[in-house]
Amino acid sequence: MLTMARSVRVGLVALASGALLMAGTQAALADGPVDCPPGAQVCDITAEDPGDPGDDGSGGGTGGGSGGAVNACRKETGEKIPCYVPGMGYWNHGCYWLLLEPQPPADDLLWGDDKPSDGDIYRPTSCPDFQYEGAGTFVPRDTFFPNGEIGKDAGPTPAEVAETAVAQMTLNGPDIGIAPEPGKTGLVGLPVWMWNKKSDTTTGPQTKSASAGSVTVTATAKVDKVVWNMGDGTSVTCTKPGEPYKAEYGKRQSPDCGHVYRSTSRGKSGNKYKITTTATWSIHWEGGGETGDLTTTRESDTAIAIGELQVVG
Incomplete structure (x- = not known):
């Protein structure tokens, strides 16, 4: 039986008193349908997209996310809310x-x-x-719940906790390095070098852990590839960050991430080719006796001017 401050019994009715959760609580919830806690007044499973984990807006990112089923309950008003929120607990009565x-x-x-x-x-x-039936109101206090009344063992799945870990990450688009560098003009037929400047937020690896109840999950994210759309109708896929260019390399081609333009950028916006880069972040997580993988993408862009070698006769 439900006991409230020793003597209050079942029959409580929740008052609809405005928003209950602060924005962002659903960011901790994601993949995999989960049974709602026993004793929840109204409960169902709904599908939602958790959005772009870890995107702080600085990387020009577009999120791949890993949307899925969200464990959802309903308030008396019918509003859907998570059945479990890390740090807040289980929805009940x-x-x-x-x-x-x-x-x-x-x-x-x-x-x-x-x-x-x-x-x-x-x-x-x-x-x-809360409100007694036919009585005044009071604020709930520490309360006894009998076994099975609240779902302490039906909390978030490891996959849901993994989303919490990913949400703590900062996963940005590439920090673009390019030669010729912005402000200078390259030449048709000469190699362009491209690279993603290494850091934990642009190439990884980046590791975060999150816990909920007895479940602790550790997630590690790293960039698997960067696709460079060169603005001339071609794209280059680089599975390595790319070798930064040095003056002593001269006209040598990049060993792992480069391109050669066959026409000038004359007539393009600003007389430059717009280059868009898309980084694919792969995230592997382990914990709670399970493992899994997620992916998301982030974008950055730059521009390069390409001219022709002028021969003086």
Whole structure:
């Protein structure tokens, strides 16, 4: 039986009192349908797109994301909300409840007539006022829930916790290096060198961990490839960051990421070729006895002027 402050029993009705969650709580939830917690008043599974994990806007990114089913419950108003939010707990009886750790001693008054073996004490973390049927209102306090009443063992899947780890990352588009460098003009028929300047936010690897309940997941992201759309109708796929150009290389071609233009950029916008780069981030995660893989993309762009060698006769 549900006990509220020792003596309040089942029959609570949640008041609809405006928004319950702060923006962003659903970013922690993603792939894989999960059963909603036992005891949830109304519960279903819905599909949503978690968006672009880790995109801070500095990389000119477009997200590949890994949308999927989201564990969702409903408020009395019918509004869909997550059944579980890390750090807030489980939705039950119009409130989010987090398992109290450590649990109170067996002789604590919070247990009332119940025993620790019968269930657990939970703390409300975000909820509207409650109302007795035919009585006044009060704010919920630490509460006993019998075994099975709240889904402490039906929390987020490892895949959902992985999304939380990815959301902590900063995954940017390529930090473009190119020769000839911006402001200078290359020549038709001469090699152009391209590279992605190495860092944990542009090439990786980048590792983050996240935990929810007993599940801890570690995710590692790295760029597998960069596709360079050169603005002349061709593209170059580079599976390495690319070798930065040095003056002593002269007219040598790049060993791993280069291009040769066959016509000038005259007539293009600003008389330059616009180059768009798309980095594919591959993310591998492990934890909770499971492993998985996610991908997302980020973009950056630059421009290059290409002219013709003038021969003086």
